[in-house]
Amino acid sequence: EPTRFQTPTRHYPLPPPPLTYIARISTPTGLHPTLLINLSRAPQPPNPTCKLHTHLTLPSYLFIDKYSFTDPLFLSSHNLHSLRSLSGATDLEAPDWVIKQWGSAALFEIVVPLPSQISDRAGTRDGDANAGWNISIPMHLRYLPASQSSHASVPVPWPVVFWACRSEEGTKLSTNPFDRIHLGYEGLFGPKTRFMHVAPSASGNGTGRLIEWIDVPVLDLRKTAWVEAGTVGVVIATFLGLCFVLF
């Protein structure tokens, strides 16, 4: 006879009511793009132990300044609770061609509105309880190599958004033959954690793909013909001029 067995799993989809998110980059981008995550409605924890997180994987040309995420005012203005973890290439000054690593990964805990705030918004002029919830994460771009164009187009993958909840069955998860840990952000949580995933919006940001593109300004090689001779010439000429004045 066929046998059915069931094991506890670590990852679950979110139960209804549906919650999705859209990620995009604020414009204009400049050298300090902000990642904007918009949740379709104000998020409510599926059970009291759940905390909302987002995990970013940033290619080497993007980085996060962890020191800016220590200030409570700064965090709350972006609806962030805290930066739980940051690893990878975090040098604050280096250009991209010096970085040997693939990039960095960051885990943020997100602030969730209190029930009182949601009912407040239901009564306000500009929002109903389904007005959505916005999170923003300021990032910085490294200098990219000069090229024969004014900008370089680089991809940024969408972050993942999930609830991390305490699970008493967590200790039984080791009996699950399909469970793999330490593949990604699971390693940042304790063994008794289970994850409930918020789905990204089905059509992406209208493109059908879960990638955003940033146009990064770079040194335009088509215009640099005079730079070397010009700079050296000016320095030498002024140096000689000052020598003349001195003697």
Add this chain to the structure above:
Amino acid sequence: MALSSFFRSSRAVFSVAVLLRAVFLIYGLFQDALSPMKYTDIDYFVFTDAARFISQGRSPYARDTYRYTPLLAWFIYPITWPGFWFSFGKVLFAVGDIIAGWMMYHILRSYQNMPQERALKFAGIWLLNPMVATISTRGSSEGLLGVFIIALLWAVLAKRIAVAGALLGFAVHFKIYPFIYAASIVWWLDNDHIGKHKTSKPQPVDSFATVAVHFVNRERVVLALYSLLTFVGLNVIMYSVYGFPFLEHSYLYHLIRIDHRHNFSPYNTLLYLNSSPKPTLGFVASSSFELERLAFIPQIFLSFVMIPFSLAKKNLPSTMLAQTFAFVTFNKVCTSQYFLWYMMFLPFYLPDSTLLRSRPIGITALVLWVLGQFFWLQQGYQLEFLGQSTFVPGLWIASIFFFLVNVGVLGIVITDVASGEICP
């Protein structure tokens, strides 16, 4: 009417200077508490983090981007105490400002024989300058260096050579660039200036040996000895406590750094161009090593050799101004904090300078200097916040223009000092 009597009272001027800094300090506390945009400089958070590491018995270099001597973290150790002590560093820097201003006033009165009111006006360039007050109260350490440099100048003028030597050694340990003052001070400390009496009969043309022997006088030896002792002593102590990271972050980093991120320096665009990997070379990052090393040549030659040699004997403070100006202008990196390094010498040079005696020249120089920065900042804003590729021509032209304006002003300073117009 009120303005002229204001400058007659040193008490009034210094009180206003203190009040200005106090107001900025308190305003800063409010802004930091209420807004995510902080008044406090990012560097201050670096210093305070490092001081906290020190208080835990760890190395200050555990803090990323702490590129200074551990002494700085030790100076602001009280910030680790709870409550308002966190602002101790800013208070220390602001007090340093005031002391530097007082010393400027004292030097102007005693060694440039200025009447009180005039001396207060020129010291006011530093004391009542909102830019200087802002930089210190935001927690940037440039003002603290000001105390030591002005104290160095005072010690030399007051013939307290041992003290001057110690201050010079300390200043170089703190920030490296003050080594350029060694050249001008040593050159200035000739027998005339130290008051040695020459023999009454005119000297025949000296042979090289005689000149060399006369060069080595007691004061120069004392200066060299004390500055070397202090510098080496501090380095040995810091190295023994903090090891190689001390050398790496305090010295090596500054000597080999290439700040790719855009700044006022005329070399910035060229450095980006040269260090960026080129597709034709198979994307190997080519070395811009030659350029970085060559760029030292005009900078060091001007600030360490030619300006001191030519001008130091005529007027020491104005020579130090010209040296610092040349050093900053020809440097591979130039940010607005560096302007404070030469601004502290302005009160000594300006009184007799062309910039003040000839209104049109002075005003043109000031307007061009401000315009140069404004043009650069506008291009920088378009790059950083609007994402436009202004590296060329915008930022490059702006940095070259600003460089030329600075060289022009430097030329005026040199001409003034060389012609002997600036009375010592």
